[in-house]
Amino acid sequence: MTDYLAAAMAMLGPAQNRYADPSAWDRLHEQLGVHLPSDYQVPVDAYAPVQLNGHLYLQHPATERWNLGAEIQNTIQVWSRVPWNDADPDEDPRVLFGLDDLAFGTESGPWPIASTVRGETVFLVQGPDAPWLLIEDGEGGWSRYTMSFAEWLYRYLIGEDMAGPSSSAFYPGPVQLRHLPMSADERPEPWYGPDCGM
Numbered sequence: 001m002t003d004y005l006a007a008a009m010a011m012l013g014p015a016q017n018r019y020a021d022p023s024a025w026d027r028l029h030e031q032l033g034v035h036l037p038s039d040y041q042v043p044v045d046a047y048a049p050v051q052l053n054g055h056l057y058l059q060h061p062a063t064e065r066w067n068l069g070a071e072i073q074n075t076i077q078v079w080s081r082v083p084w085n086d087a088d089p090d091e092d093p094r095v096l097f098g099l100d101d102l103a104f105g106t107e108s109g110p111w112p113i114a115s116t117v118r119g120e121t122v123f124l125v126q127g128p129d130a131p132w133l134l135i136e137d138g139e140g141g142w143s144r145y146t147m148s149f150a151e152w153l154y155r156y157l158i159g160e161d162m163a164g165p166s167s168s169a170f171y172p173g174p175v176q177l178r179h180l181p182m183s184a185d186e187r188p189e190p191w192y193g194p195d196c197g198m
Contacts (some may be wrong), residue, residue, distance in 0.1 A: 005039045007032035011157050011175050013193035015046035018179075028069045034107060036118045037131060039150035044068070054154065055116045057180070066180045068113075070085035074122065075112035076105035091140040110134050114150070120163045121179065125151065135163045143167075173192035 011017070029035045037079040042093040046057040049066035084102055089095045093110075094102050103109040110123035119138025124131055133145040133152050143164040145152055159170025174192040181188055 002151075002154075004033065004148060004154045008043060008150055008154040008157060009046065010052075011154070011193050012047060012052075012177065013175075013191075017045055019048070019060045019062040020045040021062040023160060024060075024186055025165075028061040031069055032072065032105070032111070034111065034126060036111070036113065037126075037149060040113060040124070040149050043150070043153060047177060049182075051117075051178045052157070052179060053169055053171050053176050054178075055118060057115050057117070063182070065182050071115075072105070072112055075115075076124070077120075079104045079110075079112070088140075091142070093134060093142045097134070097144050116163070116169070118163075120167070122149075122163075135166045137167060 025036075025041060039187055044058050044060055044148065047058040048068075049063055050058050052058070058116065059066045059071050061068040078081045080103075083096065084092060101109065104123075105111060110125050112121050113124045114122040116138075119134045121138075123134040124137070125134055132150060133147065133149065135145065137143070141164050145153075152162055154170065159168045159173055161167045174195050176190050176192055178190040179188040
């Protein structure tokens with residue numbers, strides 16, 4: 001069986017752990033009332049705040065700018081205002097995936113944990129049959145991925161469609177990483193993971 005966390009980390013290269021701080025995660029978990037899985041925390045601590053392959057954003061709970069907790073709360077507020085009872089059945093995750101409720105930011109509801117420049121949002125669901133991921137494609141389309149975040153990340157990096165049909169964001173060669181700017185005038189240069197022969 002594949003160790004997807006190890007496989008994804010191998011593609012991303014040596015961990016930098018610039019902002020790794022267990023107390024930041026403790027504060028975030030207390031604030032949210034839910035514990036985010038370690039296979040998500042490890043890559044976030046290792047590289048975030050970061051943009052991967054020019055698309056995927058990972059934010060961090062220990063930074064003021066690109067703060068994961070603030071981003072989660074803001075995204076929950078936005079999605080909680082959607083009038084789901086007026087949604088087209090083809091765009092209603094309750095209908096598509098048999099969800100009893102769509103209470104964002106609740107113990108068994110979707111938690112926004114990552115996003116992309118294409119407007120996609122990655123939600124973690126931690127319920128009785130969880131964890132699994134719910135992805136909104138930025139245009140009202142939804143996809144369910146019954147897997148851990150580490151497996152989703154690995155499959156995303158190798159170029160599989162991980163935000164619905166025809167959603168691949170694959171780039172041949174090493175993964176490109178770029179720190180997100182921590183000030184208005186900072187322009188971080190990209191760096192690359194090891195050559196994985198892709």
